Amino acid sequence: MNSENTTPFKVATSNCPSGTEPVLRVDQLAISVNTENGLKPLVHELSFDLHRGETLAIAGESGSGKSLTSLAIMGLLPPPAVRVTGGSIHFGDQELTTLGENAFRQIRGNRIAMIFQEPMTSLNPVMKIGTQLAEAICAHEAISLKEARLRALEALRSVRLSEPEKRLNQFPHELSGGMRQRVMIAMAIALKPDILIADEPTTALDVTVQREVLDLLRDLQLEMGTALILITHDMGVVAEMADRVLVMKGGHFVEENHVESLFAKPQKVYTRNLLEAVPKLGDGSGEARMGRPDEDTLVAELENVVVHFDVRSGILGRVTHRVHAVENVSLNIRKGEIFSLVGESGCGKSTIAKAMVGLVDHSGRIRINGHDISPTYGAMSNQTRRDIQMVFQDPMASLDPRMRVGELVREPLVIHGVGTRQEQDQHVEYLFERVGLARDQIQRYPHEFSGGQRQRICIARALALNPKLIIADESVSALDVTVQAKVLDLLKELVSELGVSFLFISHDMAVVENISDRVGVMYLGQIVETGSRRQIFGSPRHSYTKRLLSAVPTPDPSRERQSLARLVGDVPSPVKPIAERVSYVELVDMGDGHLIALEDTMK
Known part of the structure; x- marks a missing residue:
């Protein structure tokens, strides 16, 4: 830790210590959004502890409240639309839910840091990498710009970015997705925070880059004793990284357990369904399809x-x-x-x-x-x-939000002049049924469907001709x-x-x-x-x-993880x-x- 960053927390010698004071305690946290009909709950009475050196994975599908929880911890919920309406978040002896913005700025980035899912939207596209890193460091420490750039260079080296001196003078668009994610990690760890929140840090990355980023997070955690909250819906990542797992659904707590126990004997039906749906290498499910190619x-x-x-x-x-x-x-x-x-x-x-x-x-x-x-x-x-x-x-980007989905599926037929209006209507109804959607959904708009339903609409449109x-x-x-x-x-x-x-x-x-x-x-x-x-x-x-x-x-925490040779150079x-x-x-x-x-x- 930096000498300027004294910490009241005891360093744990194990990943999930017992009998030690947690570095973070979330108790009965409730988050709601303002609507025309009043407050609508988004997260319901969520509680968990996080210890130093531990990795807690918060898993669940989209809309389960994972990211909202992380934003609440960071004090980044967009007021007044979304706010904490109950419970507490204790970081040491500080209550974060009542902390003012000026006081929160002393903690955010310095003591609690966050890595967001899409690095390109988190980095300023018109500022060089070195300037952005130095700016983050200077915001929390009274050091010169020259010293801040040296610290930024040290942070880039710690995340094993090739040619770090060159990267300091490059813009975000000049780096690959994996490199940009490493820059985000360097920015997050530059001040050696007590807690690091990683919100879907590898979802958009290729498997080899994903593995390197996960290895990097694990190594940095061991070196600095940082507590890690890993937010993801990838159960393979959960199995490889987590000490404990917290499962959420629709803003509600489902279950929490050590990673080995949760994967071996999930207690809730939702958790079992979540694990069973994960595609696994070598499980033979590819053999189940009927028919062979011509x-x-x-x-x-x-x-x-x-x-x-x-x-x-x-x-x-x-x-x-x-x-x-x-x-x-x-x-x-x-x-x-x-x-x-x-x-x-x-x-x-x-x-x-x-x-x-x-x-x-x-x-x-x-x-x-x-x-x-x-x-x-x-x-x-x-x-x-x-x-x-x-x-x-992205199905939402593929569908015109101003058109009803039935018209979107009909559009290829109209463009190519296939059939009469009645025949087109009948074909659209058949396509909706074929992809598992109901006829009464034809007159709805894209925003009224879930992500999976929207992708089914795109498949129906592709099948139209x-x-x-x-x-x-x-x-x-x-x-x-x-x-x-x-x-x-x-x-x-x-x-x-x-x-x-x-x-x-x-x-x-x-x-x-x-x-x-x-x-x-x-x-x-x-x-x-x-x-x-x-x-x-x-x-x-x-x-x-x-x-x-x-x-x-591999979504199996009991399986020995194979080492992956790390690439060197460009x-x-x-x-x-x-x-x-x-x-x-x-x-x-x-x-x-x-x-x-x-x-x-x-x-």
Whole structure:
């Protein structure tokens, strides 16, 4: 701890000490929101203790009150709309619910720090990283700007950010998502707080970056004795990180227990359902789908597809660098098949999807249901547009909030002039029933549905024109595990009953294993391994595939956690100088369609 930061708390020698005074005590906390009809409770009489050096995970689905609880502890509830209406929050001998804003500023960031879910929205986009870190330090300590920058540099080194001196002078948009999250962690620990609150710190991160961030939090906690509140709906992360788990639902306390006991013998039905809905690697659920793909009918064929984006710089705006988003990718998707593309952010998965629907220029050949797609942006025939549809990650951003959902599902039929008004009405009713929604919901607006229901509406809209191929780009990553499981079951049913094919894009390896027929693994714009689900997950051959699988959090606290070799140096980038050539990997058939790239051909 800093010499300026004296603390009344005793340092514990165990993760969950007994007989020691808690560093934080929440007692009968109630949070409410002002409405036209008076106060509406959001969190109901929640109580828990947090000890020094302990990790308490608060788990539950969206709307359970997890983040509201953390904001109440930080004094960040938006008044007067949302406020604490009962109970207490004791930090040492201080009652936080009655603390004034000026007094809270001495604690917030200094004694209690928070890491938010989306680092890009938490960092000022027009300020350099070093300036933002120094500003946070100077707000709590009377030191010079030069000393603050040295402390900021030390914080960046502590989170193992490559080239920390360089990062100080960069803007947030110049860093990857994992790097930005490390900056947020550095900002949070720069003042060595007593409590660190991490609100969904890894939800938007790839599995390898997620593992590195979780390892980093664990190491820093051990070094500083900081108590950690981990807020998440990812039960794999809970199993790997937590000492104790508090489960919430709809603002209510459900149950609390040590992590091993909660996973082994959950006491409440909701907790059991939550754990059962978590996709697990190697549980064999991918075998449950009825029907097999039609080996003789190809709905999508990609041959040597290349997508580049030029980067201009200098006064004259000349092209100096090039983003090699997709390099020489070849694959095919059969009728009635779920083909998954996996890999980290920036590997080219979504760019391939955009090329397939004509949203970006490409070279090479793309055929959808026997029709060639022009390499020129936007040049697609109406028939090809009908044959391929997309389901995006964020359903709310995909639906016009001013239109009724029935009209949204009908819209593709109107655009393509399919059927009469009566026939369109009947087809919309059929689609709603097919995706598990009621006919009486057709006249509602998007905001009247839950996240899972909105994604079902997007799937119904994608099915409106009876497409041959649906591209699902991270279509379930934003959903809670129970909702996610229902949507995945729906996709399997659609494939089995309608014979539609899916290109399923995801970085969640457990989800991919449980839904896919075949899998392609991408790295820096190229496919490095492809094969059946059983080949990729049962006997991965490429080192990058093995790294992805080893990084997946396992929702089993009793299972010994494998160590993951940490990367050193700069993260490999697809951005190259214009004169630099990229070497294509060579894929070798290991038998039964299991292709892997030769490691020595990768640069």
